[in-house]
Amino acid sequence: MTNPLESPDTPDWAKDALARHEAPILREYLLLDRPEEVDEELPVDSGESIEEVGGDEEHGGKRKRRKHGQNKTSERKDNLNVINNNRQLCVVVARGGRCAFGDECKFNHDVKAYWAEKPDDLPGECPFPSLLHGRCPFGLNCRMAGSHTKVLEDGSPVDIISTHGEATGPTDGPGEELDSLVLNSTTHQLRLDLRGKKYVFPGSKAALNKKVVERIGPVGPGVKERVPFSKLIHGRPPMLAPLTTVGNLPFRRLCVSLGCEVTVSEMALAESLLKGNRAEHALLKKHPDEKIFGIQVAGGFPDMMSRCAEMLCREMDDFDFLDINMGCPLEGLHKKGAGSALMTRLGKAEGVMSSMAKVCHAYDKNLTVKIRTAHYGQNHVYDKVAARAVSSGVDGVVLHGRTAQQRYSRPADWTFHTKCRTAMDSAVPGNAVPLVGCGDIIDWREAIERMETPGVEGLMIGRGALIKPWIFTEIKEHRDWDISSAERLELLKRFVSYGLTHWGTDTRGVESTRRFLLEALSFLYRYIPLGLMQGMTPMKIGWRPPRYMGRNDLETLMASSNSEDWIRLSELLICPAPQGFKFVPKHKSNSYDAAFTEPVYKTLGI
Template sequence: MDESSKELVEDSEVSKDPPSSKSDGAQLTPEELVAKSIAPVKRDFLRPPPVRASSTDGNKDDASESKAVPSNLLKEKKSKRQLKRERRQEQKSPLHICPEIAKTGNVSSCPYNNNCRFSHDLEAFKAQKPADLEGNCPFMSDEGPCPYGLACRFSGTHKDGVPDGTSKKKNSEMNGLKKDVQKLLWKNKMRFPKADAKLKLLGLMGHINSKKKMLDEKEEDVQTVSNGSHANDENCCGEGASDSIDKVEHSPKVPEEDDVDGVLETDELRPLKKAKPVIDEYCCSGEEGVNVMEEDFGKICTQTEPETTTDNILAEPDISLKLHPREKKLIDFRGKLYLAPLTTVGNLPFRRVCKVLGADVTCGEMAMCTNLLQGQASEWALLRRHSSEDLFGVQICGAYPDTVSRTVELIDRECTVDFIDINMGCPIDIVVNKGAGSSLLTKPMRMKNIIQAASGTVDKPVTVKVRTGYFEGRNRIDSLIEDIGHWGASAVTIHGRSRQQRYSKLADWEYIYQCARKAPVALQVLGNGDISSYLDWNKHKSDCPELSTCMLARGALIKPWIFTEIKEQRHWDIGSGERLNILKDYVHFGLEHWGSDSKGVETTRHFLLEWLSYTYRYIPVGLLDVIPQRLNWRPPSYFGRDDLETLMASDSAADWVRISEILLGKVPDGFKFAPKHKSNAYDRAENG
């Protein structure tokens, strides 16, 4: 560990007081501690909780305690208007240098000149730019210069000085959102012939027939006006006409009988809009985005009647020529180490770390179908894949068959994935209230329609992730498991908890076994919940041979080397230096993914801190009286075997920030952080 690291460790808030025999749990036997879900740390390493002037972890559930948290660790809630004002002010700052000028070092290189929204004051940027970070530029090994040029926080290590901007960095990531596709999605002009044909075959298009007739009548009125005496009126044939159509297209859909409270967000309805007739537009337009649909519309460009075109688009090909679900290309999950899709922390750099440590299957973070169909770049970023992810899937979440099937077709067309997973178990309120996630567990017919529509639209395997049920004590997946296989799913992952339960109790693996034994042969069943060591993995696999594999989630967040432990069948007593090297790899991957400029560095820092809010819960094997560690154990205050290990065991967000400063330099002035997920908050009902 370098000198700066040692100084930060020594300056941490971790107390150096000797262990006290009166500290919590010190007089209890290891067995008694385990019964109370307290980690049985060896007495030689125990210490009383550190005394701080004020609570600094920023993650207490008690509102009264959270008031004492220093302001630099709490996120201040701001309105959208305030955030927009701050962004505009930031853009005017000399530090917000134009990317083109940063790449080339030439002020005249920007094609927008004075109309550019970024700063062109190169000298002011150089004067105010923060000092370079220690280490080398993450893009040094790529062909060509660093894509961030002078804005790179490692610009002093660039070999060729100021780049000329003619070369491009070697990108090992895929599944980016193309601009022409995004424009089609924005304008609602993207066509989904396969999905619509399948929906029509299943009889799931009837509820929007009335909307189609209304749109057709509106379009005829617009065409009549545009060809009449007001043809030169901008409000009739220009923006005003399209705006009037958009108002009709955005009309809310009639809720189905089983909708939650009979009301749904309008975002869930947008994919059901019917765009204007596109025959002339796609035949005559010179836009690049039209190429996306050439194959689908090549045979119908000579048609002139809108109704005929719709019928041809939705026509179902000969059913005898379509692949049966069992004849599709399947993925054999048996025995493979599957990293679960993890919200916020399961980003591409984290998945790369897990791949290095032995993960076989990776899956992107859950993406909402409505956001993908609207062309939101932030949502499409969740679909990105690294070349090292040789077996990769994406997870989507939607409430209706049409949104899900169209999203599946779009992903199949635009992305390179091996399988598509549909989340039907997400417990988050904002998702459930829209009728998606765990809400679908109360609507088996909706589940059936979604799975049938999605699996019938694409040839790639479609998998499903569920919980045991919506309400505690009312499990229902065992009664649906056979149907899920017949509906077209290739595999189903069962998280052994209900939606209502969340994480308040251990996962019910006996129920997972029961479902696996009931499943049809063609349906692979994966278990999920509370796997924290290779012994847990071995037990579940041996107790139920019908189980294809187990998915690892929180266990991988707390110790990503669990994949190595399972493959090597050992408890890895990993040292603090080895753990720091893993964090260094994450930072390197993060800078490659989010960028090596100031914005990329701080984004990497943010997600690193989110991950550290999980990793601090790991207790080294050499410090435990009983191994392996369980996920529901609360770690007491303890010393590590060295200062860095002690720092990594701290539950203080201030100490997590110190670790980030070891890897990414000092935090900027006014830095604030509070974990998005209260991963260090233990439910009292869980621990008696």
């Protein structure tokens, strides 16, 4: 790959910028001649999350030391209150049924009053009638209900397509109908059995006792045979990394629509899955559009992790591999012996991998493990973990070339991957376990270069996909895409459409879609348009951009680091935000105080 610093065509001012790790943005787009002095103690690219999420520096101006980690739920309660504190109709009444609880129901039954106060409909028609054989699971609560509602002479609204007759109670919600649109949904009975500890795990017990695991359930013709993980990823674009919060189903669908073929769920905690936690089970859902799909789980003990593997393999057929999270830098997980902390407990790590591999293989599922070079400090144990992974029967190893302690304060070191491959081959000579490389890929040329790293047989992309989801298109077609603001807006519209069909078209679903759109925008704003760069130089993960304006008002708005501008974008795409709504990103490194940058939309009059 050509280094712009070494090119004779690169002007001196651009070389100076690159030497300072600043984006070489053309001068006609700069709002300042150059950024003010930067605190040199700040990392080039910092941030953190449960897994792949990270941060970078803010747009120009004098930089203060940034907060890191995750904002607490209490700090983000305004986001959640808007979702939870809305006065919707009882779901049974909204769908034309008669609630069995009558006047004792804690939900609203006054249809006429609700309709009179209901917020304006979203533009367009409700998507559900075409997906659910003419029905909308939200009835009158739908924020597009005007397309399937008739108002009587007395002002009472009647949903003309979702009348379901009498129902047993207000808990008969739209969940089952929404679940019919996705795969890997778990039943209420399964969650009850898990909570009541009625679910049995003979396979896990056998695996822990080093016995043969016998499959429970269908065998023979019609049952999927395991395709080796090496074949699943061979010749495909890079995998999309498991991304907590932002790697939700609508975002994965967006990446699939742009060329991604291997996706992984958000990280799920094995302990919570085994307790039947509904929210944790929801993380496992897969859309039919997702081609090759993995489920990532985290836990610190062989018995827990093998039971979790058995439950998932027995109850779900629509995934191709389980992935063990052994790279998470979150301290809360470390206290449970999980995440990157598991790498320091080699005996436990080996027990987790060997027991899960036996269970997964009995059900024709692959098992992979995602690791870092080390937990803390310079005690690099990735080679020992990878060697034990191969010996334990793991089908794939993903290595992120950083320690958990470094998070994203240093560039990923790809020299570790070759050493890792050597350790794997020494443990089991001639093994066919692929090594997948991960770290700092945001350009198709980088992807090609990283695939040439000795020992690497596949790639995984995390932050690069969050900042520019169209990276999969660029890699697939080997081209730079100088994507316009209008094209980026269309991608956001696509995300919103996917969000509404996943989270729902009632107020709760609309505001959930807004929340996750805003989480996505907290990364997407960091994309620096290719056409603004000197020599059309593609951006790098560690570059700091000076304050700049785009080629039009929309591009300028999309570059804003102010969360008020993200909210304004959500209003352009969905509907006006509720009164007094504020947004605090889950990841502190993505949020900036309003004092740093004024909202762009007010200046531009958008």
